[in-house]
Amino acid sequence: MIEIRMHGRGGQGTVLAAAMLAKALVAEGRHAVAVPSFGFERRGAPVAAFLRVDDKPIRRMTNIYEPHCVLCIDPTVGRAVNVFEGLQPGGTLVQTTARGLDDLQMPDTVGRVGLCDAVALAMGIFRRPITNTLMLGAFARTTGLVSLEALEEAVRGAEFRDAGLAQNLEAVRRGFEATTVHELTHAEAA
Amino acid sequence: MLKQTEGSRAVAEAVALCRPEVICAYPISPQTHIVEALGEMVKDGSLAPCEFINVESEFAAMSVAIGSSCAGARTYTATASQGLLYMVEAVYNASGLGLPIVMTVANRAIGAPINIWNDHSDALSQRDSGWLQLFAETNQEALDLHIQAFRLGEELSLPVMVCMDGFILTHAYERVDMPTQAQVDAYLPPFEPRQVLDPAEPVSIGAMVGPEAFMEVRYLAHAKQMEALKLIPGYANEFREIFGRDSGGLCHTYRADDAETIVVAMGSVLGTIKDTVDQMRDAGHKIGVLGITLFRPFPIQQVRDALHNAKRVVVLEKSLAVGLGGILATNVRMALSALPIDVYTVVAGLGGRPITRRSLHALFRKAEQDEIDAVSFLDLNRDAVDKQLARERAHRRTGPAAEAMLRDLGVVAAKLA
Numbered sequence: 001m002i003e004i005r006m007h008g009r010g011g012q013g014t015v016l017a018a019a020m021l022a023k024a025l026v027a028e029g030r031h032a033v034a035v036p037s038f039g040f041e042r043r044g045a046p047v048a049a050f051l052r053v054d055d056k057p058i059r060r061m062t063n064i065y066e067p068h069c070v071l072c073i074d075p076t077v078g079r080a081v082n083v084f085e086g087l088q089p090g091g092t093l094v095q096t097t098a099r100g101l102d103d104l105q106m107p108d109t110v111g112r113v114g115l116c117d118a119v120a121l122a123m124g125i126f127r128r129p130i131t132n133t134l135m136l137g138a139f140a141r142t143t144g145l146v147s148l149e150a151l152e153e154a155v156r157g158a159e160f161r162d163a164g165l166a167q168n169l170e171a172v173r174r175g176f177e178a179t180t181v182h183e184l185t186h187a188e189a190a
Numbered sequence: 191m192l193k194q195t196e197g198s199r200a201v202a203e204a205v206a207l208c209r210p211e212v213i214c215a216y217p218i219s220p221q222t223h224i225v226e227a228l229g230e231m232v233k234d235g236s237l238a239p240c241e242f243i244n245v246e247s248e249f250a251a252m253s254v255a256i257g258s259s260c261a262g263a264r265t266y267t268a269t270a271s272q273g274l275l276y277m278v279e280a281v282y283n284a285s286g287l288g289l290p291i292v293m294t295v296a297n298r299a300i301g302a303p304i305n306i307w308n309d310h311s312d313a314l315s316q317r318d319s320g321w322l323q324l325f326a327e328t329n330q331e332a333l334d335l336h337i338q339a340f341r342l343g344e345e346l347s348l349p350v351m352v353c354m355d356g357f358i359l360t361h362a363y364e365r366v367d368m369p370t371q372a373q374v375d376a377y378l379p380p381f382e383p384r385q386v387l388d389p390a391e392p393v394s395i396g397a398m399v400g401p402e403a404f405m406e407v408r409y410l411a412h413a414k415q416m417e418a419l420k421l422i423p424g425y426a427n428e429f430r431e432i433f434g435r436d437s438g439g440l441c442h443t444y445r446a447d448d449a450e451t452i453v454v455a456m457g458s459v460l461g462t463i464k465d466t467v468d469q470m471r472d473a474g475h476k477i478g479v480l481g482i483t484l485f486r487p488f489p490i491q492q493v494r495d496a497l498h499n500a501k502r503v504v505v506l507e508k509s510l511a512v513g514l515g516g517i518l519a520t521n522v523r524m525a526l527s528a529l530p531i532d533v534y535t536v537v538a539g540l541g542g543r544p545i546t547r548r549s550l551h552a553l554f555r556k557a558e559q560d561e562i563d564a565v566s567f568l569d570l571n572r573d574a575v576d577k578q579l580a581r582e583r584a585h586r587r588t589g590p591a592a593e594a595m596l597r598d599l600g601v602v603a604a605k606l607a
Contacts (some may be wrong), residue, residue: 019196019363026194026365034363038220038306059328059461061358063544 001058002145004051005067007077011043013132014073018049020158021136024150025053033058046080053145069143072096073135075119084109094142094179096131101182114142116179125167125174133168137175148176191368197329197359198223200366201294204333206237207374208292208340210266212258214243216251218273219306220356221296225268248273252280252291259289260395262386264340267291270356271298274312278319285320285411287395288384290343292336293321296356297457297508299541303592306356307542309508310457313353314485314517320411322350322418323486324438325456329359330366331483334437337369338425340378345421346414347384353485355458357542369433377432415487422484440489443496445471446478450501451558454480454493454522459506459538459545466550477554482518493525502532504557506550506568508539515565532560538568574598 004021008014015036022032035050050064069092070083077083084093090111096118097104106113116138118131125134133155140146155168195203202224205213213232215225231237241258245251251267259265269277274295284291295313299305313323324339326332332354339350354360385395399407419440426438444464446452453463460481470477480496482489497503503526505519514520516535523533534557539545549569556562574595581588588594 022363023194031365032194032363035358036361038357038361058364060465060547061355061362061458061461062546065544065546 001052001054002069003064003067004053004069004071005064005083006049006051006071006073007081007083008047008049008073008132009043009077010045010047012047012073013130014047014049016158017073017132017136018051020133020151020154021139021146022051023157024136024146024154027150027153028146030054031056031058033061035061035063037063046077048081068092069094069139071135071139073118073131092143094135094139096135096138101180111184112142113182113184114138114179115182116141116175118175121174121178122171125171130171133171134175137172137177138179140172141176141179142181148173151176191370192365193368194363194365195368196223197332197354197362197364198296199227200329200333200368201336201354201360202227202231203368204336204374205266205292205294206231207369207371208266208337208378209264210237210240210292211263212241212243212255212265213267214245214251214254214258214265215267215269216245216248216273218248218270219296220298220308220360221268221270221273221294223360224294224296228266248277249280252277252284252293255291255293256280256284256287256289259284259291259383260287260385260387262381262383262388264344264381265289265291266293268294268296270296271300271306271312274316275300278316281316281319281321283396284349286407288347288411288414289349290340290347290381290383291349292339292343293349293351294336295351295353296360297353298356305541308356308358309540309542310353310517311509311540313351314509316351317486317517320348320415321486322346322348322415323484324350324352325483325485326352326354326359327458327460327481327483329354329362329364330435331437332359333366333368334429334433334435335483337374337378338422338429338438340381341425342418342421344381344383346418348411348414348418353457358458367433367435373432377429418484418487419489419492438483440484440492441496442481442483444479444481446480446496446500448476449478449499450476451504451554452478452480452497452500452502453504453506453554454482454497454518455506456482456485456518457508459508462545462547463506463550466547466554469547470551470554475554475558477558485518485521488521488525490525493522494529497522497526497531498529500531502534502557502560504534504536504554504562506536506538506545506553508537510537510540534562535565536562536568537565543569571599 018034022034025032066086071094087109094114118134232242343350507518519535
């Protein structure tokens with residue numbers, strides 16, 4: 001079982017992204033459960049969503065405390081919550097940031113990093129900092145867990161209107177293409 | 191047909207396949223997505239003929255449900271938490287009158303303190319209301335149980351509450367097998383009411399009954415509930431024949447055959463418990479699980495049969511009988527009367543407190559050594575409780591306890607970990 005924790009802020013579509021990613025994974029023959037966490041969330045407050053992927057049916061429905069992968073769709077959510085909490089050794093971080101790898105601080109548990117300047121890309125595509133579908137592309141590029149084609153199909157199945165659909169399809173593809181993947185050697189292999 | 195969808199949406203589609211004729215509801219988290227989806231289906235004509243009635247409160251929701259069910263319409267509503275409490279007078283009337291309304295309860299804690307997250311306090315507060323109560327372990331079971339609920343309720347002329355864990359199930363996106371209309375039609379015959387308000391053949395429903403017959407009318411309600419225990423296994427078998435999967439029934443064991451310790455629970459936490467038990471079984475522990483699907487009527491004999499060979503029983507429940515301990519545990523104890531089995535009550539997950547495998551592991555290992563109290567609280571922050579108790583011993587005007595505890599914990603706004 002692979003456990004993924006997604007961090008974002010209220011209004012950015014973190015929960016919708018988790019549902020789309022689950023749909024794409026299922027389309028490729030996996031079992032996937034997306035569990036949003038609900039609090040007194042409002043626009044801008046940190047939110048999390050959880051995703052389990054396995055080759056067999058998934059029984060546990062709890063939140064995820066020891067993820068294999070952390071996906072941050074907001075560049076500053078890491079200042080508000082410890083996004084690395086419980087990350088398994090050799091874990092994966094997929095992060096939206098304008099900075100380079102050397103400018104990021106992260107614990108030794110991180111073994112692989114995917115970086116994508118999704119905010120800048122989003123301003124170009126949507127003229128607003130909506131990063132969720134861009135970061136799904138970044139996730140696919142970094143982890144190889146899901147194909148770009150399955151993600152595109154999941155975006156088509158979500159309830160976007162015409163222009164929004166075209167923009168989000170572009171966003172998934174651009175997110176995939178613009179992500180750089182780095183293997184870190186200090187971490188133990190998981 | 192397999193589809194990846196939200197639990198609430200899956201339940202809404204299953205309810206629609208049951209061809210309800212009246213749906214009345216008032217929004218309350220975490221139930222809202224279910225009736226929203228049904229409202230859309232009625233509006234766009236995909237669920238017809240059906241009237242969706244927006245009401246001004248939960249009390250009105252159940253009152254309208256009573257009226258429409260009396261008129262012979264298959265009737266559905268949904269609620270949670272304070273909403274359920276607000277409709278209670280009408281809840282008892284629905285069962286007392288023998289009206290087969292089906293209601294989803296998206297289980298949520300009851301205030302005060304106000305809390306929107308999951309536990310079983312709401313549904314269990316209605317355990318003696320005369321409604322049948324089914325608890326879903328998964329979203330697949332939640333949607334299946336709704337189909338069975340209409341069949342069962344209409345056969346017995348009793349209302350049925352289908353309970354599913356709020357947020358944990360209602361808001362999770364996962365794969366479910368959605369039945370076809372033909373399958374549901376083959377399983378669920380048209381509603382043939384035992385009593386109906388018909389201008390052509392006028393009757394009154396809801397007579398005042400004095401001491402001469404009240405006991406007998408109430409006894410009938412009990413007798414009919416007990417009949418459900420006989421009907422449900424047959425309905426579950428029939429369900430398997432038409433839909434090709436096991437769903438429903440009274441209670442289910444898991445790896446319990448030679449178990450010395452058996453954990454009893456209801457709802458979605460069974461998934462986490464089974465994962466934990468698998469790990470412990472691999473390490474040689476003799477531990478198993480009993481999941482209760484039917485809470486009312488309580489399947490006393492089946493629970494006794496499932497547990498009678500165990501050395502000890504751990505009842506893990508998301509509810510608290512204040513001043514006593516557990517609600518589910520009290521029922522389990524009754525099923526085990528006169529048997530030399532230790533029954534431990536563990537109150538867990540109140541108000542959405544996570545129930546993790548780590549905590550369950552530690553709990554079950556201690557239980558195997560009989561090192562837990564008769565009544566205990568999983569992951570209770572004892573320091574926080576002691577601090578408040580000490581404050582209350584030292585001062586008179588200590589102010590509101592919940593606010594004091596949040597201040598101690600440094601919490602600015604309540605949140606899930």
